[in-house]
Amino acid sequence: MPTGIFYLIYTSIASGLMSDxxxxxxxxxxxxxxxxxxxxxxxxxxxxxxxxxxxxRFIQFLEGEEEQVLAMYSSICSDKRNKSILLLGAGFWLERSFPSWSMGFSPLNTDQYKNVANFFHLDDDTSLTRHLSDANEMANFLHSFYLINADAKGNEL
Incomplete structure (x- = not known):
């Protein structure tokens, strides 16, 4: 049985534009x-x-106990706010990447995320397909964004 913390990364298209x-x-x-x-x-x-x-477009990284993460992902897949959900990666880490965030969130534009380490295009199927085989790269992209936006105490956005 695998040990560590289970993670899952997916991307989806919002069913409609979302207001603040x-x-x-x-x-x-x-x-x-x-x-x-x-x-x-x-x-x-x-x-x-x-x-x-x-x-x-959404991209989300979830981590926790495997059963709980998979249950949440199933719920997300049933949520009418999402369509065209694509599982980018899942597996086990030794420890949490976002230990103090029950959920960090940030709206962003392409100019903001192009400057984040391990950048890749969320809207380019070729880029996403290339990253499917490397969940670490996708996780590193999100973790880089987290580090840029979390304050020194690790508080949520």
């Missing part, structure tokens, strides 16, 4: 649920023009 109020509600809901389930992680939402239309 929608995102704050999602963040509050995620923090409450994740605290109860012992989950930590990060959710990035990016809004922009992708291919032919303006839409929102």
């Amino acid at each position: 109020q929608d995102l704050l509600f999602l963040l509050d809901q995620s923090r409450q649920n994740n605290t109860l389930l012992g989950l930590t992680g990060m959710l990035l939402y990016m809004e922009g023009r992708f291919i032919t239309k303006t839409e929102g």
Whole structure:
């Protein structure tokens, strides 16, 4: 049986553009649920023009006990706010990457995330496919964003 902390990374397209109020509600809901389930992680939402239309994209890293993470992922897959969900990676780490975040969240634009270490295009299927085989690279991208945005005490965004 594997040891350590289970993680899962996915990306999805938002069913519709999300307002700041929608995102704050999602963040509050995620923090409450994740605290109860012992989950930590990060959710990035990016809004922009992708291919032919303006839409929102999510990328999320969840970590915790395997059963809890998989249950949350199943719930996310059933959530009508998401479509075209793509599992990017899952496995075990020795320790949590986001130990103090019941859920960190940040809206971002492409100019912001291009400067983050281990950057890759969330809207490019070729780039995502290339990263499917390297969950560490995707996790490092999100962790770099976390380190840039967390304050010295590790508080949530």
